[in-house]
Amino acid sequence: MTNTLREPRVRSVLDRLFDSAGGDDDTFEALEWDAVRSAGAQERADLLAGIYMPISARGGDLLYALVRASRPKTVVEFGTSFGISTLYLAAAVADNGEGHVYGTEMSEAKVATARKNLDEAGLGGVATILPGDARRTLADLKGPIGLVLLDGWKELCLPVLRDLEPRLAAGAIVVADDIDQESMAGYLAYVRDPANGYVSVAFPVEDGMEISCRA
Secondary structure (H helix, E strand, C coil): CCCHHHCHHHHHHHHHHHHHHCCHHHHHHCCCHHHHHHCCHHHHHHHCCCCCCCCCHHHHHHHHHHHHHHCCCEEEEECCCCCHHHHHHHHHHHHHCCCEEEEEECCHHHHHHHHHHHHHCCCHHHEEEEECCHHHHCCCCCCCEEEEEECCCHHHHHHHHHHHHHHEEEEEEEEEECCCCHHHHHHHHHHCCHHHCEEEEEECCCCCEEEEEEC
16 A cells, blocks of 8 residues: 655655754744734734744644545645645545645745645645635635645634635544644634534644544
8 A cells, every 4th residue: 555655755855844843942932922923914924934833743644644534635724834734635645546735825935835845745746835815715716625724823723614614525524733722712612512513522642633524
């Protein structure tokens, strides 16, 4: 059975990106956090253009497994950054032999770098990175959407999900990262309320992931 994650060119890109992401703490310390906190979404993306903010390696393995198991034709990622999570999603789509990943990213610098990383890994053909605000760039994306990863600005995860809901396939999987953050409280309350149409469970990977099924 094919596992693209084990291919040397994919593994080398992931290892390089995770190594580089290890410097996030030093970059965080140099930031003017009052300016970051008061900034709008686009300005914040530009201020943090050098920050990786990646998913964990185990979180990436989980994403790969979910895509392999559910075989979605369309995968949506909110918050691509440098493309670490995109690589896991794209590797799974490639191994399934069908489907496409649509990533979104506000930082133009990160968009360019994520595209280069995907091409270097040989996965550029199964992933498209859309630049700009996901609430606009995903507006014309046709469904049904089989899997969604929400890993952008936390206050926007619920609005983005609500925008996508009419296009979600029955049984679609929605994964939200960093659920330990206080700003995810509203999102978690929504997907954990059965009245909103999800069956949802927290998964214990680094920073926490919420896995919700559109029932």
